[in-house]
Amino acid sequence: MTGALDIVVLGLSITSSWGNGHATTYRGLLRELAARGHRVTFLERDVPWYAAARDCPDPAGVRTALYGSLEELRDRFGAAVREADAVIVGSYVPDGVAVGDWVLATARGLTAFYDIDTPVTLAALAGGGGGNGGTDYLAARQIAAYRLYLSFTGGPTLRRLEREFGAPMARALYCSADPALHRPQEVAVDWALGYLGTYSPDRQPVLERLLLEPARALPGERFVVAGAQYPDGIAWPGNVARIAHLEPPRHPGFYSAQRFTLNVTRADMVRAGWSPSVRLFEAACCGTPIISDPWPGLDSLFRPGREIVVARTAAEVLEVLTGMTAEAAAALGRRARTRVLAAHTAAHRAAELEGHLHAALARRAVPARPAPAAPAAPPSVSALRRIAKGTAAG
Structure with missing residues (x-):
């Protein structure tokens, strides 16, 4: 690790695993990221279907906060997003396009998109779904604006994200298992x-x-x-x-x-x-x-x-x-x-995410190369004659 980071994540859910696979991924990943010394805040939209089935209201290692609307998100957490070293917006976040636009306009640090549904996202992008040239949680125009695109899908999809959609840096970040939870149990085989x-x-x-x-x-x-x-x-x-x-x-x-x-x-x-x-x-x-x-x-x-x-x-x-x-x-x-x-444990993924964040931050810190100066116009024939005469006189 080259330095502790202040990280804000806006994801679908970490408090409820009902009907989604995002929550368990976030719980293990962010807990292990915190164990590596980083400060992690998770912001989750308070929706009734998750409110009724919160199986982990206070995830370990993560400061978790709920918000009820875009207005509340901006009012309560604007400073946190603005000052964070890295802000990660996840797939399927409610009003995710608007959330993403706000993050991209507000955050001073690194901005990243974490796509836990990459093939579904790309299929929607190809179909122009969501009325945004993309999805309800990501517009095609935003892909080039996020400095890092973290994808549940690896392989050729990463090159496609960079070449076709302009992602500055696309990296795989697969899901994982949590050995603290996932282990063989002595139970009857039913x-x-x-x-x-x-x-x-x-x-x-x-x-x-x-x-x-x-x-x-x-x-x-x-x-x-x-x-x-x-x-x-x-x-x-x-x-x-x-x-x-x-x-x-x-x-x-x-x-x-x-x-x-x-x-x-x-x-x-x-x-x-x-x-x-x-x-x-x-x-x-x-x-x-x-x-x-x-x-x-x-x-x-x-x-x-x-x-x-x-x-x-x-x-x-x-x-x-x-x-x-x-x-x-x-x-x-x-x-x-x-x-x-x-x-493929949560600890492995946290180390990978840390590396991706630091690499993206390093890229962002490198100043743009200055444009080369325009070549000087060639001297005129008369100027060349004057130069030649002066040389001869010397």
């Missing part, structure tokens, strides 16, 4: 296969293929799906249990009660690749064997066949559930946990 995730229309066909079809084919086994916002009309097989919401402290026990857990990726993230979900790292850190849908970049995080199983069809899932021995599955889970502990 389910052959489970899934944890909020409902998404583009994920549902994959969930149907990789979990519900195997459940119908194995009526003697038990399965489970946990997550919010699933429509009432879904035809769940009788051997698939449903859990409407699972608070983060219960995640390790949930994963440990499964022989295998399923990772399903949103369509935009499959197309972009290099977009691991927070549930992927959490489950691996709990030592639970993972079956995942395939996407580019997955093999850069986990070794297929050694640390994770990749499946495209119900038949492939059934082959794993019925053919892999308990010993082989346990070894798979142990190797995945080792990988996460070596490279």
Whole structure:
């Protein structure tokens, strides 16, 4: 670390994990950032759906404050944003375009955007959604204005952000697991296969293929799906249990009660690749064997066949559930946990974020090179003759 920073983060939520994966990411990342000596303030819009389900109202290591409107944000926290060394605006912040414009106009320090939904953002940018040439939380014109673009997606997307959208500095900042929370639990194994995730229309066909079809084919086994916002009309097989919401402290026990857990990726993230979900790292850190849908970049995080199983069809899932021995599955889970502990914890991400912030601040501190002086006009013929005569006379 080259110096402690005063950091303000404006994010979707850190106090409530209901229906979102942002909160658990922020909790671990910012706690570890504070542990490295930085001062961190998190500003969150007070909305009723999170107010009714605040499972962490006072996150460790972070000063957290709620605001009710843009006006209140400006009035109460203008000085904090203006004086901070770095101000980070996250994706899906309510009125995020207006919040971003205010931050960009107010902050004297480094400004950054943290996109926990990069492929979704870029799909909206391509479609001109949100009426802003972008989304409701980010306008295309703002990308070049933020001095640092932190992305949940790595790979070619980072080059695209810089080349097509003018981001001065785009860097991957993946989600992570928290070893203090995510660890194997000594519990009974209740389910052959489970899934944890909020409902998404583009994920549902994959969930149907990789979990519900195997459940119908194995009526003697038990399965489970946990997550919010699933429509009432879904035809769940009788051997698939449903859990409407699972608070983060219960995640390790949930994963440990499964022989295998399923990772399903949103369509935009499959197309972009290099977009691991927070549930992927959490489950691996709990030592639970993972079956995942395939996407580019997955093999850069986990070794297929050694640390994770990749499946495209119900038949492939059934082959794993019925053919892999308990010993082989346990070894798979142990190797995945080792990988996460070596490279994908909240502490790793905090160190990466610190490095990105200092690099961006260093870039910002370098003064612009002065424009080269215009070349002098060539001397006239008469001037050259005078010079020549003077030289001869000397």
